[in-house]
Amino acid sequence: MLPNTGLRCIKMKILISDPTLRDGSHAIxxxxxxxxxxxxCQIAEKAGIPIVEVGHGNGLGASSLQLGESLTSDEKMVxxxxxxxxxxxxxxxxxxxxxxxxxxxxxxxxxxVDVVRVASHCTEADLCEKHVIYARNKGVSVWxxxxxxxxxxxxxxxxQIKKFQEYGAEGVVIMDSSGNFLPDxxxxxxxxxxxxxxxxxxxxxHNNLGVAISNSISAIxxxxxLIDATSSGFGAGAGNTQLEVLIAVLNRLEIETNIDLYxxxxxxxLVNTIWESQLPRITSVSVISGLSGVFSGFIKPVKRxxxxxxxxxxxxxxxxxxxxxxxxxxxxxxxFAAKIKNEK
Numbered sequence: 001m002l003p004n005t006g007l008r009c010i011k012m013k014i015l016i017s018d019p020t021l022r023d024g025s026h027a028i029x030x031x032x033x034x035x036x037x038x039x040x041c042q043i044a045e046k047a048g049i050p051i052v053e054v055g056h057g058n059g060l061g062a063s064s065l066q067l068g069e070s071l072t073s074d075e076k077m078v079x080x081x082x083x084x085x086x087x088x089x090x091x092x093x094x095x096x097x098x099x100x101x102x103x104x105x106x107x108x109x110x111x112x113v114d115v116v117r118v119a120s121h122c123t124e125a126d127l128c129e130k131h132v133i134y135a136r137n138k139g140v141s142v143w144x145x146x147x148x149x150x151x152x153x154x155x156x157x158x159x160q161i162k163k164f165q166e167y168g169a170e171g172v173v174i175m176d177s178s179g180n181f182l183p184d185x186x187x188x189x190x191x192x193x194x195x196x197x198x199x200x201x202x203x204x205x206h207n208n209l210g211v212a213i214s215n216s217i218s219a220i221x222x223x224x225x226l227i228d229a230t231s232s233g234f235g236a237g238a239g240n241t242q243l244e245v246l247i248a249v250l251n252r253l254e255i256e257t258n259i260d261l262y263x264x265x266x267x268x269x270l271v272n273t274i275w276e277s278q279l280p281r282i283t284s285v286s287v288i289s290g291l292s293g294v295f296s297g298f299i300k301p302v303k304r305x306x307x308x309x310x311x312x313x314x315x316x317x318x319x320x321x322x323x324x325x326x327x328x329x330x331x332x333x334x335x336f337a338a339k340i341k342n343e344k
């Protein structure tokens with residue numbers, strides 16, 4: 001019998017999506033190779049992870065000088081993962097503007113992608129319409145993603161979710177892209193969205209303030225159907241919800257995932273072996289990033305540019321947060337670094 005956790009979705013199996021080979025790309029400047037994908041997918045398949053995402057940290061089509069160039073092409077990543085994922089579904093993340101239908105989405109689906117996640121800033125779901133409809137018409141599973149979800153209230157998020165529902169998405173992932181949410185925030189937002197929409201709700205957490213696991217459990221308590229988590233928290237900034245810890249906690253709570261804990265721990269060992277020196281962790285800078293509500297993927301460029309301009313990266317994050325800078329506005333980092341430098 002389940003403990004008295006107050007779960008609103010006790011009878012619902014929680015779907016886990018693993019973006020280690022996508023979000024983790026941020027931590028290593030997008031230098032994942034096909035051997036990494038092979039080794040990871042072989043164990044993920046054994047573990048029974050429902051969805052495994054691959055790609056550039058910002059999704060398919062995002063490899064560039066501005067965002068970071070991928071070591072491995074989108075096509076190679078998708079094809080390599082497809083070889084080893086039989087029961088586990090293969091997922092991708094795309095952001096319209098970086099990814100086009102003809103150049104990026106169509107080839108990915110043709111190469112065997114099962115799950116397409118179409119993402120936009122939290123106020124711009126309308127940009128995803130064509131990508132969602134195209135993928136749905138191709139017969140794959142489609143989820144919307146609302147990035148930087150802390151920047152608007154739950155009523156406005158609901159308006160965006162209804163757009164994804166109209167386009168035919170089967171669910172929407174609320175992405176705490178900066179690690180700004182606290183558990184009470186997640187409970188309030190996810191609970192409201194579950195109660196007021198007719199679509200599955202998911203949650204994607206970052207660990208800037210050390211509460212990604214707690215936030216994920218709060219999302220489940222509030223009725224979320226899908227949770228993102230990465231092996232060893234491998235992801236942008238301070239990292240994501242830690243997969244092996246999440247599965248252990250869900251086992252403790254007797255919440256069903258059908259994922260083998262030992263195999264998930266093996267995945268963590270693999271990630272630690274390959275990328276030990278590059279694993280994300282909570283630092284003074286990532287804490288300020290979370291408090292400022294700035295995209296976690298800005299950690300590396302902010303630190304690099306702050307060093308070039310001889311300013312405190314924490315001051316730069318605060319300035320970016322005050323100006324509500326979002327992913328896609330990386331050029332603004334230099335602009336505000338120069339402003340801070342000139343004001344000294």
